[in-house]
Amino acid sequence: MPNYRVLKHYEVDERESLIAQVTAEVANCILHIRLPRQSFIEEVYNGGVVDFRRDEPILGLYHLNHVYVLKGLSDIDLVRVVSHEYRHGWQVQSGEYWDSFKLREYDAGLFSRELASYLGHPSESQIAARLITAYGMRKPISLYVRDLILNKGAWKNGVNKYQFES
Ligand SMILES: [Zn+2]
Numbered sequence: 410m411p412n413y414r415v416l417k418h419y420e421v422d423e424r425e426s427l428i429a430q431v432t433a434e435v436a437n438c439i440l441h442i443r444l445p446r447q448s449f450i451e452e453v454y455n456g457g458v459v460d461f462r463r464d465e466p467i468l469g470l471y472h473l474n475h476v477y478v479l480k481g482l483s484d485i486d487l488v489r490v491v492s493h494e495y496r497h498g499w500q501v502q503s504g505e506y507w508d509s510f511k512l513r514e515y516d517a518g519l520f521s522r523e524l525a526s527y528l529g530h531p532s533e534s535q536i537a538a539r540l541i542t543a544y545g546m547r548k549p550i551s552l553y554v555r556d557l558i559l560n561k562g563a564w565k566n567g568v569n570k571y572q573f574e575s
Pocket residue numbers: 493497513514517
């Protein structure tokens with residue numbers, strides 16, 4: 410029975426968090442829901458704080474208009490899991506929350522594939538750029554967010570080329 414802890418803001422990787430936010434916004438071009446809040450979780454092994462417990466390991470969870478996503482996923486899995494969970498949000502908010510668990514999962518899986526197809530079935534190395542493009546067609550995106558999402562890892566090394574710009 411895996412145990413999970415909800416991460417605090419300062420424990421979350423900024424790039425990961427931005428990708429999840431951008432994915433939510435892009436998915437919401439299709440879903441049109443009141444956007445759930447999002448948090449990252451990690452599995453807890455040896456005691457410590459446990460926020461919830463599941464029967465099976467999970468990558469994400471939708472609960473009470475809050476989306477929880479496992480920390481440390483690849484870009485492509487992150488986008489897949491976030492879009493899947495936001496579809497559960499749509500199911501609840503639109504009243505299409507069928508009794509069948511299988512049906513809800515099938516529908517959420519279908520939606521995450523629909524989003525991948527909307528993004529042009531990108532590979533792992535393309536998906537961040539595709540998300541930025543899809544997002545940018547709706548709203549202007551800040552240079553900071555764009556570069557952080559595109560330059561995987563660069564910010565972790567303390568390189569901040571915008572520190573002298575306003
Ligand atoms: Zn699901």
